[in-house]
Amino acid sequence: MPILRSGPTSRGYRLPTTIAAPLDDADTALRRELYFFTLYRLLEAAMLVLVLFGPVADLIGPPRHDLLARVVAVSYFVFAAALFALGRRGELRTQALAGVAVDLVAGILAIHAIPAAGAGIALMLMFNVGAAALLLPARFGLSVSVAAALALVGEHVWSMVVDDSGRLLAEPIMFAIGFLAIATLTSVLGRQMRSSYELAERRGAETAHLVEVNELIIRRLRTGVLLVDGDNRVRLANEAATLLLGDAGDGHRDLGVAIPELARRLAAWRQDGKADESPLQIAPDQPEVVPRFTRLLAGSEQTLIFLDDTSLVSRRAESMTLATLGRFSASLAHEIRNPLAAINYAVQLLEESDDIPTADRRLLEIVRQQGARMNGIVENVLGLARRETAKPEYVELVALARHFVDDYRAGHPLENDSLRSTASKPQIATLIDPRQLHQILTVLVHNALTYGRLPGEPAQVTLNVHVDEHQQPVIDVIDRGPGIPERVAQQLFRPFFTTSGHGTGLGLYIARELCRANQATLDFIPLPGGGSCFRVRMTATAARPEREDERRPVAARSRR
Known part of the structure; x- marks a missing residue:
């Protein structure tokens, strides 16, 4: 998620700076689940050690293979402790595969060595298989469940052939089916989690980009923007506002100290909701501004103050006036063109007449020259108004x-x-x-x-x-x-x-x-x-x- 922090400006005010906290990929995001998985493995190993070496050893009876059981329990505890210590390091897939392989080997051997605790060990292994399917891609997770099911059935067959065990085959088959079912379910959940993480990463990057764009727009606005809290302290100011404040903003975060008149208008607006929008001279060497006030949120004490530079407003008004004048001039020039053509034609006819005295011909020449000048003005205005699109x-x-x-x-x-x-x-x-x-x-x-x-x-x-x-x-x-x-x-x-x-x-x-x-x-x-x-x-x-x-x-x- 993007984090908004304040960045310093040249006059002591602070602008929002977007720092997008990098979203790790889906595998890195699943490291929390890997941590709990290794913690659970350590708990499994501790319980196995407790069953063999603790006061509850007599409750389950003597192991079938005492030495094998003790070696497996101690080795598994050492491996579990090592994997727990390395849980935050290394690649997620490698750690999950290595961990579940140790779980299956130690679990199957423990079931063979301690038949009385076999059902409980198989039940605990079901969580290991499900966690591996959650952390690994689907093909790896299902492969682990198949391997666990085959290993459990194989151990049962081995016990029946070698040790002449009287256990029923239905029990390992039911556990095998459970391994496959839990692996399928958690694999689907893992795929959905990865998709959600990837979608969140994309959305987070898009949101961070939009926030940066919004910040840039606000920063580059030609209208000054101030964010003032309920105590009249300036929290944020964009570049235009900082320039407009000039020396009045140096070292001051209190609006009443920096710009007393603006603080007075803000207090009056907060009291009766009516804003004084007459031009305000913040400093002698700064242009006049027109302040406008609005609440940041409904019921919030924070207020946004927009400072419109009157010179920009005047230029915009001048541009609109010029555009209107241009359209009016084009219309007027079109109306003048016809009578002007008649005047020029009449002057030409008079110049061809022999009845015009020589002294009056100078007047006709002046009329012709000024008519030509007026015609040039009309042509320029019309050309400007109906200028064709460039064809490069x-x-x-x-x-x-x-x-x-x-x-x-x-x-x-x-x-x-x-x-x-x-x-x-x-x-x-x-x-x-x-x-x-x-x-x-x-x-x-x-x-x-x-x-x-x-x-x-x-x-x-x-x-x-x-x-x-x-x-x-x-x-x-x-x-x-x-x-x-x-x-x-x-x-x-x-x-x-x-x-x-x-x-x-x-x-x-x-x-x-x-x-x-x-x-x-x-x-x-x-x-x-x-x-x-x-x-x-x-x-x-x-x-x-x-x-x-x-x-x-x-x-x-x-x-x-």
Whole structure:
């Protein structure tokens, strides 16, 4: 059975640590029965010695073979004492077989030497046969009973032939049948005991595993958990609670000393059942927590206190708000799309008219530019809302980067700017959706060409394909611009965050979400010598030969 003990933590509180007491196998578990079996054998030997050497010797009459009886009694007592002393050592099967063999030999010889005590000795041997069948596997137990029955019948025949005994044959036959019956019964019981021990061992191991899993879950909960007894002493605390307690928990097991306000709220809850769930500042350098109370068991004085970090609650609320806002934005963008298309079409028609004065054409150009920007925002929001599930394929990244650079140059005149690709190996394979990777690189390269330039100088953007120290494929989009301040870098991937008056703040957010959908990561890496690096780290995989339909450029397939 698993044993729960307390393990120390860094601040003096103790967490439950599961120590599973190892369950021995079935044979080891039966050693207690073996001990009683050897004790019974010693009692048998002592009674045989008492019958021959004690005051009751005259009650059964003189032995048929006095010397044989005395030698058997003394030898059997010595063997019984030795087996009793060794009962806790050695293999169970060997000890049981050796013991029952000694029992049968000594018992049969004693029956032959002392015919008057034969029935009593045979009756005591019945327990020995049954115990052996209980401790040994079924085939061994039944073999012992058969050997005992044959030995008893053989001794009777021997006595009739050699010593002309007048005993009836029915008596040994009845004892032989009893040996077989008791061995069969105890063998079944032994098999059931072994099955029960094995089942208990499996269940114990499963229970210990479940307890360990439960302990790990509680230990790793992001919600702080305290167990407080009726005297307001903290009995248990998980890691989150220990971190939240901070200096308030150092060296204190009394909740009233460590956190007086929490102890006051606990007392009020115990009195009227109403909990004050307003935020509580445990220490100046710790976040606010919201305490919740519940009894460990009905009628128990022990109380579980859950300390919810308000910052985590706020982040969860922010995530829910963002998800709701995303759905609302997608719906709103869909409604805006149609009138926006009509506006853009009307502007195009006005620009073709000869009746528009030159001064007003500048206004039309502003309307067209802002309409195009608004259309870009709508497309980004819709793309984020209806993003397709990733369909990963085996992709050779070096070739993909080269074709991407060629396609981007063809579709976006760079003028004085430069865009190139480099690689550390001739081929680097990964598993990713090529269309979504193309979209990710488009966002990163567009940002690098737009913002990654020094004033008055052309942009220099490089796609570097290589393998990191963990043998994971990586694509770095590097520019030689002024870099990104740290306070801005911390918010780069937040939706709708932008430092440009013409940006939407969705490009990098969508790129990171696409990376996550492909089990990849997107991170910003500041460069010491100036400039910025956006790193896409993908899953490592072995390259495979391309089929005929895969030999055309990867970039071409990604635009299908």
